[in-house]
Amino acid sequence: MKYTKQDVLRLVQEEDVEFIRLQFTDIFGTMKNVAITSSQLEKALDNNCMFDGSSIEGFVRIEESDMYLYPDLDTLNVFPWRPQQGKVARLICDVYRPNREPFEGDPRYILKKVVKQAAELGYQFDVGPECEFFLYHTDDNGQPTTITHERAGYFDLGPMDLGENARRDMVLTLEDMGFEIEASHHEMAPAQHEIDFRYDEALTTADNIMTFKLAVKTIAKRHGLHASFMPKPKTGINGSGMHINMSLSKDGKNIFADDCDSNGLSQEAYYFIGGLMRHVKGMCAITNPLVNSYKRLVPGFEAPVYIAWSGTNRSPLIRIPLTGDGIMAIELRCPDSAANPYLALAVCMAAGLDGIKQKIVPPSPVDRNISDLTEEERNAMQITLLPGSLGEAVAELKKDDFLCQVLGQEFVDGYINAKEEEWHEYLRQVSDWETEKYLYRI
Numbered sequence: 001m002k003y004t005k006q007d008v009l010r011l012v013q014e015e016d017v018e019f020i021r022l023q024f025t026d027i028f029g030t031m032k033n034v035a036i037t038s039s040q041l042e043k044a045l046d047n048n049c050m051f052d053g054s055s056i057e058g059f060v061r062i063e064e065s066d067m068y069l070y071p072d073l074d075t076l077n078v079f080p081w082r083p084q085q086g087k088v089a090r091l092i093c094d095v096y097r098p099n100r101e102p103f104e105g106d107p108r109y110i111l112k113k114v115v116k117q118a119a120e121l122g123y124q125f126d127v128g129p130e131c132e133f134f135l136y137h138t139d140d141n142g143q144p145t146t147i148t149h150e151r152a153g154y155f156d157l158g159p160m161d162l163g164e165n166a167r168r169d170m171v172l173t174l175e176d177m178g179f180e181i182e183a184s185h186h187e188m189a190p191a192q193h194e195i196d197f198r199y200d201e202a203l204t205t206a207d208n209i210m211t212f213k214l215a216v217k218t219i220a221k222r223h224g225l226h227a228s229f230m231p232k233p234k235t236g237i238n239g240s241g242m243h244i245n246m247s248l249s250k251d252g253k254n255i256f257a258d259d260c261d262s263n264g265l266s267q268e269a270y271y272f273i274g275g276l277m278r279h280v281k282g283m284c285a286i287t288n289p290l291v292n293s294y295k296r297l298v299p300g301f302e303a304p305v306y307i308a309w310s311g312t313n314r315s316p317l318i319r320i321p322l323t324g325d326g327i328m329a330i331e332l333r334c335p336d337s338a339a340n341p342y343l344a345l346a347v348c349m350a351a352g353l354d355g356i357k358q359k360i361v362p363p364s365p366v367d368r369n370i371s372d373l374t375e376e377e378r379n380a381m382q383i384t385l386l387p388g389s390l391g392e393a394v395a396e397l398k399k400d401d402f403l404c405q406v407l408g409q410e411f412v413d414g415y416i417n418a419k420e421e422e423w424h425e426y427l428r429q430v431s432d433w434e435t436e437k438y439l440y441r442i
Contacts, residue, residue, distance in 0.1 A: 003073040005045045008091075012038055015078050018086035022049060022069045023210075024093045025107050026056050027415055028289070029340030031210055033090070034069065044071055047096070057418070059095075059105055067103060069093040075207060080176040081218055092207050105411045107342035108206070114346045114406060115202055118353060123255075125349045126247045128199030128329070129209055131337055132240035133216060134191050134233055135163040135225045144226035146233050148191035161186045166223040167193050170216050177215065179208065188302070189237040199245065199327075202345045209242075209341035229337035231288070232295035239296030239303060242337040244348060245321060245329040248272065257328035263311045263320065263365065264328060272330060273309050273318055274362040275355020276348070280307060280317065280334070282400030283347045284386060284393040285419060286407075287335035291390045291426045296336060299371055304333045308366040308383045315370045317386065334386060343407070350406040391423040 003011075012020065020041055021033040034051055036044055043049065053059040053067035075092035082088040095106040102109045118125050137147045150162035158164035163186070171181050180198040187194050195216070197208060213229060220227035232239035248255050248268065256269035276283075288297065296303050302314065309318035314333075321331045330352075335344055354360070363382040370383060387393040394416055397403060404412045 001074060003076055005042075005073065008045060008071075008073050008076055009041065011076065012041060012089060015087055015089070016085060017078060017089045019088045020044070021088065021090040022071060022093050023090050024069060024095055025210060025340065025342060026059070027105060027107060027340065027343075027411065028057070028418070029107075029210075029338065029343075031214060032056060044069070044091070045073070047071075047100075053095070053103070059103070066098050068096040068098065068100070070096050077177055077211070080173055081215075081222070092210075104408050105414065107340050107346075108203075110407060110411065111203055111206055111342040111346040114350050114353075118349060121353070122250045123353070124249045125202045125345075126199050126249065127202050127205040127345055127348075128196070128245040129205065129341075130194060130196055130241070130243040130245070131209065131212060131229075132187055132192060132194045132242065133337065134189075134228045134230070134240060135166060135193060135220055136191055136228060136233075138224060138226050144228065151190050152186050153190075154186065154188045156186045163191065163193055163225070166220055166225055167195065169223070170195060170219045173215050173219055174212065177211065179212070187238070187240075189234075192238065192240060199247070199329075202349060206341040206345050209337075213337070231290065231293045231336040231338055235295075238301045240337055241296065241303060241333065242335045242339065242344075244332045244335050244344070246272075246332065246348060246352065247327055247329045248352070254328050256330065265320065268356050269328070269330065270362060271355040271359055272352035273355065274360030275351045275353065275358070276318060276330075276332060277307055277309070277362050278355065278360055279347070279351035279400055279403055280332075281387055281393070281396035282403045283351060283397075284334065285390070285397035285416075286343045286347050286403075287332075287339050288393065289340070289390075289419065290336075290338050291422060293336050293338060294387070294389050294393075297334065297386055297388075305386060306370045306378070306383050307386060308370060308381070309362060310365045310367055313365075313367050313369065316366055347403055347406060350403070354402060389423070390419060390426075394419045394423065 018038055019035050021035050023033045025031055047070045049069045051067055052065045054065035071091035071093050078087055078089045094108055095103040097103050137145050139145055152161040167184055171184050182196045182198055184195040217227045256266055258266040299305055304317040308316035310316045311320045319331050
């Protein structure tokens with residue numbers, strides 16, 4: 001929906017909206033906001049709402065702290081879970097410097113920059129995410145736990161699926177907010193769920209992912225539960241991913257499809273796959289941004305470990321899924337929901353387009369279970385491993401000059417410094433496993 005300034009002012013008045021959240025996302029994918037009353041809305045719509053950027057980790061230094069929020073008028077949405085009187089709405093904002101230039105470290109700006117580059121080549125990048133999450137009990141103080149009473153598995157239903165009612169309310173709430181929900185179901189692990197919403201162009205999808213996470217967490221809390229997008233909250237169970245299904249169109253036509261090809265793929269699709277495979281090791285620092293992300297990317301739990309692709313096989317990193325609406329898509333299976341969606345989609349699109357520009361030919365598809373192959377067989381098939389830790393992923397990002405250019409060197413330096421500190425802090429910890437394993441033996 002396209003809104004003008006007058007449309008926004010009118011709708012806020014008609015809907016009796018009292019508070020407006022001016023939302024933006026920091027470099028780590030955490031939603032931030034400044035709340036204003038409706039009396040200050042016109043000032044905000046004139047792009048005159050300031051905030052202290054130095055208080056946002058990874059943004060700017062204290063001596064250059066003044067930043068401006070520029071609302072994207074088309075993102076106006078009234079929260080359906082707030083009171084009917086004195087309603088609360090939101091506007092997603094871009095971050096600008098005092099000189100009225102876009103802030104280069106704003107994740108939304110980074111994605112918009114790549115979208116613009118694609119548009120200049122005549123491409124539109126569409127994305128459909130598969131967002132998984134856990135629903136856990138809270139303690140007596142309302143704090144999250146990893147406790148669940150259910151033992152449901154893949155596609156199980158109530159009463160075995162104890163989160164069914166909460167998930168149903170999430171779906172209805174998201175539909176009230178304009179989402180087209182395609183499916184929802186219980187996932188493999190106890191207390192694990194998935195809600196899929198319809199694909200859209202990249203920027204809209206990234207905005208939707210942030211809104212989705214907020215809505216899911218809010219409705220879960222109303223049910224006395226905590227919704228967690230942590231990739232691997234418990235040992236010995238499947239982790240939560242965010243598979244990204246991507247398609248590229250030109251002049252309204254999907255350019256990934258070719259009926260004459262044995263895999264149904266065009267040459268551009270092969271090049272796109274080639275670009276993803278070339279850059280994915282560095283991309284992992286963005287698509288899998290936590291120490292915990294790499295507890296999910298291990299053999300035995302359906303998450304990808306090997307850099308390969310297939311039209312049917314689910315063990316590689318990339319597969320070509322069957323879609324009910326006939327859209328040819330490429331599915332990247334390593335990302336998780338802890339990723340900043342703006343950055344994740346930016347690096348995915350940029351890597352794929354680089355593959356098209358450079359005509360990067362991927363290796364042959366792998367239609368066997370890669371876990372069953374010997375190391376010699378994997379080497380012969382040019383199958384390599386994803387990074388095994390956040391430390392390895394960050395080192396790969398530092399080496400990938402192309403990705404650093406896409407993200408912007410100033411952003412990369414700040415992000416890498418933060419992630420290296422996170423990794424080193426983790427390495428300094430003594431875990432319960434170590435204490436249990438060694439304390440009484442040594």
